[in-house]
Amino acid sequence: MSAGPSPQGSGSCGHARDHGVLIHTAAFIFSGSALWALIPIIARQQLDLESVGYGTPLAFFGMGTIGWTGVRERVEERLSPEAIVSGATALFTVVMVTLTLVRSLGALHLTMAVGGVAWIALLTGFNVATQTAGRGWVRARGLATFQTVFMLAMGAGGAIWGAVAEQWGVRAAMLAAAAGMLGGLATRWRWPMTDLSRLDLSLAGDPGPEPADLGDDPPTGLAPVSGT
Numbered sequence: 001m002s003a004g005p006s007p008q009g010s011g012s013c014g015h016a017r018d019h020g021v022l023i024h025t026a027a028f029i030f031s032g033s034a035l036w037a038l039i040p041i042i043a044r045q046q047l048d049l050e051s052v053g054y055g056t057p058l059a060f061f062g063m064g065t066i067g068w069t070g071v072r073e074r075v076e077e078r079l080s081p082e083a084i085v086s087g088a089t090a091l092f093t094v095v096m097v098t099l100t101l102v103r104s105l106g107a108l109h110l111t112m113a114v115g116g117v118a119w120i121a122l123l124t125g126f127n128v129a130t131q132t133a134g135r136g137w138v139r140a141r142g143l144a145t146f147q148t149v150f151m152l153a154m155g156a157g158g159a160i161w162g163a164v165a166e167q168w169g170v171r172a173a174m175l176a177a178a179a180g181m182l183g184g185l186a187t188r189w190r191w192p193m194t195d196l197s198r199l200d201l202s203l204a205g206d207p208g209p210e211p212a213d214l215g216d217d218p219p220t221g222l223a224p225v226s227g228t
Helices: 016-047 051-078 081-099 105-133 136-168 170-189
Strands: none
Touching: 016 051, 016 081, 016 105, 016 136, 016 170, 051 081, 051 105, 081 105, 081 170, 105 136, 136 170
């Protein structure tokens, strides 16, 4: 009877690579949530925008995410995946600092478009790293954990940065969040992510024979599980 992989082995979310993805996701989303929590206040206080005017910066953010798809292949030909993740983190940090300084609608639109590029580049990297950090049989569990961390970091971050802004002001909250994002980038040396440059993204080919038909009454009881 063969033993299954250890919960701390290479096929589980307990592996260091999985920890690295989750830690970086939590750090980025927690800090980046300050943008989503405070952009309505920035638009209102710094530019005196109403609801319609507030919608246009979000539209430019979306245009930035779409724009990334047009340049992604060319960027990936010139830069390693790790360099893209690091650069996108630094770029989003600059976006958050810039948002505290903008005083014109054009500058706000341009900043949000750049933020959209950085945001989608990072989320793409995190998603790919999550799906490839563990083995296939725990991939769904890894994705579920990733989504849980994402939502918790977004919700907790929004509440905390809102409280910070109420106490010390929007600019202080945004600058603190930007500093937190750079701090999260520094943790990559302690908890590295999956080496995305070594991924085999070629077609899988022949999946092999179909599994045997177990019928309407599959056997019950414990069965060995092994990773391949």
